[in-house]
Amino acid sequence: MEARHLRYAVALADHGSFRRAAAAVGIAQPPLSKQIAALEREVGARLFDRTARGVVPTAAGDAFLTRARRSLAEASAAAIDAARADRGETGRLSLGFVASALLDPLPVVLSRFGAQRPDVRLVLHEMSTSRSTSALVAGELDVAVGLGPPRGTGAESLVSVTIGRDRLVAVVARTHPYAGQRTITSEQLRSQQLIVAPGEDEPAVAVGLRRLLGPESWTLEAATVARDVHTIAGLAACGVGVGLGPSRMRLNARPDVWLCDVAPRTQLPDLTLSFRAGDRSRVLDSFLNTVRDNCPDVGRALDQRLERSTASDHEPPRRGDGPGRDR
The missing domain is CATH 3.40.190.10 (Periplasmic binding protein-like II)
Structure with missing residues (x-):
């Protein structure tokens, strides 16, 4: 049983006529009749009565249509949710930060990101730079805001950009x-x-x-x-x-x-924002765009870091490269 069979059955119930239902779903009347007959055979019950007043659902048809409408609504909602997630409008973002970032620029960035993406769940953790770097490398955070460039095991896999000087x-x-x-x-x-x-x-x-x-x-x-x-x-x-x-x-x-x-x-x-180079999350992209819009001079530097990161995915590491080389 396919989604189109559910649509055909719902259209027939709504229009009460094979001719009108066929026009509504965009197929000819004979194929629609065959599809409904095949659906009834698969279900094992007659779903519609053909009467002089038109086509009406049977008791089995009413029960079937209740579920069919619900399934179609869920499928439509699933497509909408997927599209929103693909635009970074839903999901989850985990951010680790040092306390001084709450003085600037996080208040503006977080408030505007929350206003633009109200359905994204922000999970916030205050922590030291060393702890947030480890958590970021381990995949426990999506973004970290700390002091200075990330250091330690795995730091070379991170993209970092300065968002404030002090x-x-x-x-x-x-x-x-x-x-x-x-x-x-x-x-x-x-x-x-x-x-x-x-x-x-x-x-x-x-x-x-x-x-x-x-x-x-x-x-x-x-x-x-x-x-x-x-x-x-x-x-x-x-x-x-x-x-x-x-x-x-x-x-x-x-x-x-x-x-x-x-x-x-x-x-x-420097106050430094970091994230994993291989992270292609749409929610992360949305957050970085908010940072671009609200932190002066960050946009160009961030784009340069991302270009280098993308290029490095296709090149063997060069001798002397390290976590602090470009940062």
């Missing part, structure tokens, strides 16, 4: 002696109780801080460790010490803290 700033309570200063020097920082993110989670940031403060400085060893930028700002507001974090903290500054630059200027690892 430098180090200091945050203090409004009552702190440094409040009101435009700049805090590394010498001043060495005499303060610092508040920093865990070094084991973001080793690239820890290396930058140690370079700024000096390898022998006790300040980092005695620092208060906070889980993310929001906790750093909160502890600084409580007077615990001087918090150190990315300059994007200025985008969501609290009224009870003061932020100032750090001298010498200390560049932090």
Whole structure:
């Protein structure tokens, strides 16, 4: 039994006439009569009565037509769902991110993606860069936003693009002696109780801080460790010490803290978006298009990375290529 047999039966029931039903489904009347007769033989019951008033379903026909209409509706819905999935309008996207990305650009990207793709289920995980890279390589994430280029086993299979650049700033309570200063020097920082993110989670940031403060400085060893930028700002507001974090903290500054630059200027690892080179998901394509539209200068860089990734699928690896070479 094929879908066309169901359509023929429904058309005959709806029009009550072989002639009108044949015209509705686009075939001649004799073939339609033969198809209905074959369907009745396959079902093992008479589905229609031929009367002077026209063709009407039998009791068996009514039971058959209830299921037939439901099956045709499901088939139509299946085709619509498939087309929507092919356009990236439905599905699931799993994203791992560092907390500072929630200051910029994720708020705009996520809100606009959610508005454009309301039927895509977003699964969000806050995690360190090293953890999100491992999860991305393992297929547990579709996209990762971290600090610096992905490193470690499998990182060479990822495509990465910079979506934000940052430098180090200091945050203090409004009552702190440094409040009101435009700049805090590394010498001043060495005499303060610092508040920093865990070094084991973001080793690239820890290396930058140690370079700024000096390898022998006790300040980092005695620092208060906070889980993310929001906790750093909160502890600084409580007077615990001087918090150190990315300059994007200025985008969501609290009224009870003061932020100032750090001298010498200390560049932090770029905020980097990564995904698997072989991922051809339509939902991922939709998400990347939203990133293109809302992150300045990302579109061209992303297209270049994708072109290189596609080309590398058809070329043997060259000596010296590695996960950080183009990133």
